[in-house]
Amino acid sequence: STHQVDLSALKVNLRRVWQWRSWPPKLSPVAEDPKDGAKSGRLKEIAETNRDHHAALRFSADENRARRWRETSWLGSVLDMAFSVCSDYGQNILRPLAALLIFTVVFTLLYKAMKTPVSADVGSMWEEALLLSVSNSVPFLPQSSILRTDAIDVLYCGTPSLAVYAIMIAQGVFSFIFLFLVGLGLRNRFRL
Structure with a gap:
């Protein structure tokens, strides 16, 4: 035409x-x-x-x-x-953001379930597992490495097992994918 x-x-x-x-x-x-x-x-x-x-x-x-x-x-x-x-081919922001939050909760449960048996407050274990999961979900923030190190020290006495490292790597991969999809959705939404 x-x-x-x-x-x-x-x-x-x-x-x-x-x-x-x-x-x-x-x-x-x-x-x-x-x-x-x-x-x-x-x-x-x-x-x-x-x-x-x-x-x-x-x-x-x-x-x-x-x-x-x-x-x-x-x-x-x-x-x-x-x-x-x-992400509906990069047209949706809510789907990858919701998936990122769901995976953060799921990995929090995994980190808590795999903790080293130590005598500590159960509430602080949940907090540390959540901090570890969040720090792995958004690793590009400056505080993430400090939070991750502190949470590993509390949950696993500084020496996590190979399975915990594998879970951390899997969470990093999924987080990267979902953050990329959120960025793609934002780019497509506000493109002029």
Whole structure:
């Protein structure tokens, strides 16, 4: 098109169906029409040309959903599905933020359950486990390393087990992913 096209009110209903008897198994519905990915891609290009960033994000998400299981590998489709669930393709800030908070609570419980048996106040153990979890969730803050060291000294007498280190590494990976998704959502929300 040579003229400006307003796509803000255009709603696209991507029709998808379950394919139960396929190998490898599909974990979400598949687009009915194999050409839906290309159609959504063209709508995304028109929206980008007209500098309608929010419409371009919507059509890009539909393009990814349409290409999932058809043009993308199985592992790529699983990762695409996780990206969709966790942040709606970078269009949602609340989902990754809620996931980060939930993982912080879950890892607090894990740190508390794996503490070294010492005679200390139970309330302080919960506080230290929470501090350890929060310091691992936001490791870029200057106070995080001090809080982490102090919490490890109280909970594990300064020498945590290999399992605790593995849990800390897993929490660091999940926290990094969810913080990245929060940042992506903020960027997409306030992009001019």
